[in-house]
Amino acid sequence: MSGTKPTKIKQRKEVNIGLVIFLFVLIYLTINVYVPLTKTEISIYEVPVGRLYSKDVFKGLIVREEKLYTTSKSGYINYYFKEGDKISKNESVYSIGSDGSVYERLSTEKSGIKLTSREISDLKAFINKSYIKASDFDEFNTVKDEILQYYRRTMDKKVMTRLNDIIKVTGLNTGFNIVNSDSSGIISYYLDGYSNVNVNNFNTSMFEEKYASQYAYSTDLAEAGTIVYKLITSDDWNIIVELNDDIFSKLSGKEKVTFTINDGQKITAPVSFSKCGTKYYAIIKLDKYISNYTAERFVDISFDTEENSGLKIPVSSLAYKDFYRIPSSYFTNYKTNENDKEKIGLTIERTDEKNGAKTYGFLETEIFWKDEGFYYISGNLISSGEYIVKPDKTESSMLYLFAVKLEGAYNINNGYAVFKRVERLESGTDYVLVKRNSPSGLKAYDHIALKADKVTEGAVIY
Numbered sequence: 001m002s003g004t005k006p007t008k009i010k011q012r013k014e015v016n017i018g019l020v021i022f023l024f025v026l027i028y029l030t031i032n033v034y035v036p037l038t039k040t041e042i043s044i045y046e047v048p049v050g051r052l053y054s055k056d057v058f059k060g061l062i063v064r065e066e067k068l069y070t071t072s073k074s075g076y077i078n079y080y081f082k083e084g085d086k087i088s089k090n091e092s093v094y095s096i097g098s099d100g101s102v103y104e105r106l107s108t109e110k111s112g113i114k115l116t117s118r119e120i121s122d123l124k125a126f127i128n129k130s131y132i133k134a135s136d137f138d139e140f141n142t143v144k145d146e147i148l149q150y151y152r153r154t155m156d157k158k159v160m161t162r163l164n165d166i167i168k169v170t171g172l173n174t175g176f177n178i179v180n181s182d183s184s185g186i187i188s189y190y191l192d193g194y195s196n197v198n199v200n201n202f203n204t205s206m207f208e209e210k211y212a213s214q215y216a217y218s219t220d221l222a223e224a225g226t227i228v229y230k231l232i233t234s235d236d237w238n239i240i241v242e243l244n245d246d247i248f249s250k251l252s253g254k255e256k257v258t259f260t261i262n263d264g265q266k267i268t269a270p271v272s273f274s275k276c277g278t279k280y281y282a283i284i285k286l287d288k289y290i291s292n293y294t295a296e297r298f299v300d301i302s303f304d305t306e307e308n309s310g311l312k313i314p315v316s317s318l319a320y321k322d323f324y325r326i327p328s329s330y331f332t333n334y335k336t337n338e339n340d341k342e343k344i345g346l347t348i349e350r351t352d353e354k355n356g357a358k359t360y361g362f363l364e365t366e367i368f369w370k371d372e373g374f375y376y377i378s379g380n381l382i383s384s385g386e387y388i389v390k391p392d393k394t395e396s397s398m399l400y401l402f403a404v405k406l407e408g409a410y411n412i413n414n415g416y417a418v419f420k421r422v423e424r425l426e427s428g429t430d431y432v433l434v435k436r437n438s439p440s441g442l443k444a445y446d447h448i449a450l451k452a453d454k455v456t457e458g459a460v461i462y
């Protein structure tokens with residue numbers, strides 16, 4: 001044994017665990033830092049249910065019951081109401097005199113005209129009683145007008161009393177008269193020659209000619225017979241709107257319309273339609289808000305013309321994809337064995353370049369969408385130069401004849417981009433309204449790519 005030579009055993013090199021962990025961490029950090037930096041950021045849009053409204057603006061002519069009032073004598077006029085104020089019957093509307101001495105005397109009195117403590121108490125009681133009736137906003141506005149009228153009537157009586165006192169004391173009565181209203185209504189000082197126009201006697205030229213009005217409110221000397229104000233004597237009024245053929249086709253048949261006046265107040269009101277010459281007109285019937293438009297004769301009207309609700313998606317989300325729209329008569333069902341599930345597809349016809357012999361093959365296809373005797377298949381599935389043949393081989397066509405583009409958006413619910421077709425209902429500048437739950441289409445609250453030009457189909461988004 002002493003002469004036996006020992007065998008040398010190779011030592012196994014030990015693995016440096018620390019180095020392995022370091023390399024693993026380095027690779028992990030590289031992937032998680034570099035990939036996000038090089039990845040295109042895709043903004044996501046959640047598809048809501050919504051509506052689009054027409055932005056077309058149409059000219060509307062306001063017609064209402066108006067009564068013009070003239071002065072029976074010449075003189076200087078002092079008005080007691082401003083534009084749009086409501087007045088009651090027998091209220092003092094204005095006074096007129098051959099000179100302004102009575103008014104000058106009244107305006108220079110240092111004491112002014114003040115309410116007595118009794119009148120102030122009566123006003124407070126009226127306010128408290130009135131506001132108890134105001135159960136909603138519309139009633140609140142009515143009550144506010146009633147309070148203002150009560151206050152004005154109180155002050156008018158005091159002004160009239162003081163004017164009469166000045167006349168008696170100074171003898172300045174030089175044809176001075178106070179003129180009362182013979183009916184209630186809303187006062188206006190804008191005169192334009194349209195006061196007798198109504199829904200039965202308007203004409204197309206009124207919408208074409210240049211509109212002009214004059215303001216009757218003036219402290220200058222007025223000649224006898226001058227129109228000094230007008231009263232709007234009814235809360236019922238109409239707006240006659242000239243329509244184009246497109247908006248008429250959308251509105252005709254409706255009993256009510258929703259519209260916006262002067263890009264401000266939105267109203268829903270009954271409507272009827274009339275034809276004058278070759279043009280169509282909407283006649284909107286209203287019984288509120290007339291005091292807001294006493295100074296206007298023509299207004300801008302935009303209609304809400306949604307036919308139904310749909311999915312509202314940004315224009316930037318729209319994408320287009322190549323498809324073949326092929327008559328369903330070209331498709332055939334095929335199965336290799338009796339126990340196999342039937343497959344649907346096309347028969348492809350090819351011609352041998354050497355001997356001209358025709359051969360036929362079956363191409364399984366996925367039907368993307370169907371409509372009225374046509375099937376849609378992806379344009380990437382087969383070359384547009386291929387021939388397809390009907391199952392009975394009686395007719396063949398080159399595939400490019402059926403090429404179409406479909407409009408859609410990229411659905412990314414599952415983290416990758418899938419093309420979904422859309423059917424437009426309405427179009428706007430920034431958004432389009434599309435049909436809900438259409439075949440191969442979008443559904444409410446789907447997630448889509450906000451900018452379609454940043455995405456390709458099948459791309460992994462997250």
